[in-house]
Amino acid sequence: MTAPESVADTERPAGIITRGLAAIVDLLVVLVIMSALYGGLVLVRLVYSPAAFSLPSLNVVFSTVVTFVVAVVYLAGCWAVSGSTAGAVMMGLRVVGRRSQRVSLVVGLLRAIGCVLFPIGLLWVVIDPRRRSLQDIVFRTRVIYSRPLAA
Amino acid sequence: MVGTDVDLLKHPVVSAAVGTAAVAVGAAGAAYRVAEKVAVFGPLMRRSVAGLSEQGDRWLTQSADQIKALVAAVAVGLVDLVLDEMDLNALVRERVDIDALAADIDIDAIINRIDLITLADKVIDGVDLPAIIRESTNSMTAEVMTDVRTQGERADDVVAGIVSRMLGRDRESR
Numbered sequence: 268m269t270a271p272e273s274v275a276d277t278e279r280p281a282g283i284i285t286r287g288l289a290a291i292v293d294l295l296v297v298l299v300i301m302s303a304l305y306g307g308l309v310l311v312r313l314v315y316s317p318a319a320f321s322l323p324s325l326n327v328v329f330s331t332v333v334t335f336v337v338a339v340v341y342l343a344g345c346w347a348v349s350g351s352t353a354g355a356v357m358m359g360l361r362v363v364g365r366r367s368q369r370v371s372l373v374v375g376l377l378r379a380i381g382c383v384l385f386p387i388g389l390l391w392v393v394i395d396p397r398r399r400s401l402q403d404i405v406f407r408t409r410v411i412y413s414r415p416l417a418a
Numbered sequence: 419m420v421g422t423d424v425d426l427l428k429h430p431v432v433s434a435a436v437g438t439a440a441v442a443v444g445a446a447g448a449a450y451r452v453a454e455k456v457a458v459f460g461p462l463m464r465r466s467v468a469g470l471s472e473q474g475d476r477w478l479t480q481s482a483d484q485i486k487a488l489v490a491a492v493a494v495g496l497v498d499l500v501l502d503e504m505d506l507n508a509l510v511r512e513r514v515d516i517d518a519l520a521a522d523i524d525i526d527a528i529i530n531r532i533d534l535i536t537l538a539d540k541v542i543d544g545v546d547l548p549a550i551i552r553e554s555t556n557s558m559t560a561e562v563m564t565d566v567r568t569q570g571e572r573a574d575d576v577v578a579g580i581v582s583r584m585l586g587r588d589r590e591s592r
Contacts, residue, residue, distance in 0.1 A: 281574060282574025285567075288570060396587065
């Protein structure tokens with residue numbers, strides 16, 4: 268187990284406060300991405316039919332699906348690439364496999380789907396003696412404290 | 419220097435010398451006037467005196483420039499010598515009220531003559547301001563982030579401790 272040079276991993280699992288705050292930050296990031304997508308859509312419509320322009324009112328199902336996809340791709344991508352989403356970087360957390368240092372893309376995707384569909388599973392961290400969420404138990408992952416090393 | 423505190427002009431020796439000289443000049447003038455009136459000797463002497471003064475005039479006009487140059491050279495050498503002997507800085511410090519001079523300086527006029535904007539540009543060019551701002555912002559952000567992470571970790575532990583106590587969990591089993 269060799270940690271990346273820029274971060275100092277601990278073996279301590281992270282608790283509910285840091286993980287909850289990280290989740291909130293990630294939720295904000297997803298919302299920002301969605302706003303950007305909506306803004307892009309508005310601009311495209313403005314370009315193609317400037318005369319008959321009105322703010323698009325979107326189908327609820329469509330919006331939900333897009334939000335779901337964006338959230339899952341964002342979370343899975345971050346976990347598979349670095350182990351940390353934006354919120355996790357802020358709070359100094361990292362998602363790792365039970366033995367490996369990195370979550371595979373498939374596990375990441377499945378865990379992301381689980382997290383988005385059932386966010387309440389995070390609360391299990393409070394009760395679990397090893398501070399695992401339900402998703403962690405199912406997909407055999409851990410969330411540990413991981414500080415970027417001072418330059 | 420001896421006797422600098424004695425007023426030279428009022429010294430009896432000087433007075434006596436000046437008196438003697440005055441008497442001598444007066445006597446010489448009187449003697450000359452008398453000699454002039456002597457029949458044969460008078461015109462002869464007058465002529466020779468006129469020739470003498472004419473020669474003196476000529477000599478003076480011819481060599482006046484040379485004398486001037488000589489005097490100037492001597493004076494310059496003398497002043498140089500004197501200046502070499504004196505510590506002018508100490509002299510100025512002792513004799514000149516520099517504070518009063520400085521108070522009289524019109525600083526506004528000097529500042530008006532300086533192109534302050536160009537000067538400021540030059541100073542700013544010399545200081546790598548963006549690097550300083552970047553550095554301080556970076557270290558500040560890093561500090562805040564470290565603080566947030568540490569506080570979060572501590573809060574995690576507090577929550578875990580409370581839950582453990584509520585559930586009656588043994589601390590060692592964790």
